[in-house]
Amino acid sequence: MRGDVITDGDSERLARAALSRAVGSDKPGISVEVAHRGAAAVWADLRHRHPDVDPEDDLRLLARLGGRIVCPGDSEWPDALDVLGRMSAATQAEPGEPLALWVHGSGNLGQLCERAVAVVGSRAATAYGTTVAADLASGLADRGWTVVSGAAFGIDAAAHRGALAAGGPTIAVLAGGVDVAYPRAHADLLGRIRENGLLLSEAPPGSLPYRGRFLTRNRIIAGLTRGTVLVEAGHRSGALNTARHARGLGRVVMAVPGPVTSALSVGCHRLLRTHREQTVLVTDAAEVCEEIGVIGELAGYSPAPTGLRDGLSELVRRLLDVMPARASVGAAVLAERVGERPQTVQALMGPLVAEGLVELRADGYRLTALGRAPSATNGS
């Protein structure tokens, strides 16, 4: 919790806090510039234009509430978010890795995100949707997964409540500051999430949420998690935006179907129809775990290492076999090498990256040190 103490060595951290207040952590290009030049240098160029920005004050305010700031490189920083930085470095048109995350709650962000799954959906959910979302979240919490959502009305709230009901931790990624109860009717719910998990935001304390931030916030929900489950989504639901981010990051995208007579399932059905290869239909927590858990369950929990090879799918083993350790190659090349479709290969990359066996570089994928270790692929 380095954010509690401000020292001279924290100038990078202070500059990140200042920049997230002054220009916004979700400004396209800012995180790439900071990665190249360092936050202090970028802030030094800009601070004269923002005389009223006082990052020490922000950090003090948050610390007084019991919160903290978490920056890239901190032990608590979730590795899963690194992909946002690499994606942004490639395009620069989209918001990249957050400059910092303002965090409030009892959980350790990095640990909670080691096994995290997003459950999102429409605000105007039906009773069917909220029931399914709550059941799903409870089942995921029971299986040791952290449920991540956006604390909005409808599906989001049901997901948080389901996780809490099962005694599991849950993370709310907010569009405004972590000290701003929004929506106001969720003040109690936000309090319980804080006590049993985390509230987090890339917006500094006191920030009010606005439309643009709801959308850029969605990339963090997708980025923190191994997969995103869409429970109910209307024709133009913002939850579809989260699913799009997850797909773009190579994470698993899942959707729960509903009655075709319900306008609130239209978005889920369209996703399953038009992005068939990259969207999996799921109906319960066990099926979600099947999609996001396989590789992890194998690597982490197998008591008998020899079982690993049996558990890892044949395709995953072949993929690891043809993946270079020094150069990087794209999913299309890998697909050709294993004789599968690019979409199929792409869908496996998210879990492999999340598991730490593969890393995404600017020009493609390559094996990590862990992925090169024989134990990763042959159980020795």
Place this chain on the structure above:
Amino acid sequence: MRGDVITDGDSERLARAALSRAVGSDKPGISVEVAHRGAAAVWADLRHRHPDVDPEDDLRLLARLGGRIVCPGDSEWPDALDVLGRMSAATQAEPGEPLALWVHGSGNLGQLCERAVAVVGSRAATAYGTTVAADLASGLADRGWTVVSGAAFGIDAAAHRGALAAGGPTIAVLAGGVDVAYPRAHADLLGRIRENGLLLSEAPPGSLPYRGRFLTRNRIIAGLTRGTVLVEAGHRSGALNTARHARGLGRVVMAVPGPVTSALSVGCHRLLRTHREQTVLVTDAAEVCEEIGVIGELAGYSPAPTGLRDGLSELVRRLLDVMPARASVGAAVLAERVGERPQTVQALMGPLVAEGLVELRADGYRLTALGRAPSATNGS
């Protein structure tokens, strides 16, 4: 209707009728043997074992009822079934092409099957399922498609009724003889299907349905149609068997989702999940047409078949999909259906009318026979 008249030249036809009575048209290997040696030769070897089989009597009985027998090679024989023969020749373990189809009704089998789609599902359907099946079938009939199903309780009956309600023809493929009203409660429905389409079976008149025949019958439902839509199916629904046949025959397999809380949608969801690449989620008739119709609709109109798919715009294809074959609708309604401005749609109508695909009536536009014709879909 050659079955009405029995001459010496009908010995092959008589032998097929005899064999379907004596050994069963769905006996694995029989159709391959008949294809190789001829039905008369096969029957000559077997007839001493079946002294009570009298095919002339069967044909006379059926003719008296107004029915007929249709055999491979007859003008009315649906080409789509040929694939069953080829599949069977390869494996010999499964029932192959029917030896003959016993047919009763007003429609021409070959013509009706040029644009046919199967709508099948559980007997123990819910109100949701029967409503969706009926709407789907009506929408398909409106677009000039023949709805094929199995006349069972639940989804099958709803599909036939939906097609009939829209004034479209429908085909019931029965497990027993076409003169056996099964289920008995469907006697009236079967009568209406006969008047507005066809009852057909590979079992000779008077045959009672039994379990094995329900399953082998499913290959005919799948074989007659360009695609199979599964509306509701429980864990072990027989409709899943039809879907399996359709997949095996390379036809389009579609499934309608439902609430994940419904046991009657479990089969549909499992299919969408476990056979993701070969199963398309559909929610209405327009989406079904998109899967089974689009590519074909294009092929027929191009002077240069290869260029056609690229040439016809996506919007034109959608327009043809939402245009009714029987009623007429105005450009404004069409515009709403495809989500475009009336002016945009209006501008496309001239060329479509000029091509003869659409005709302008007093009260709007509708598809022409050419627009509906199979040649519009496969370029033949």
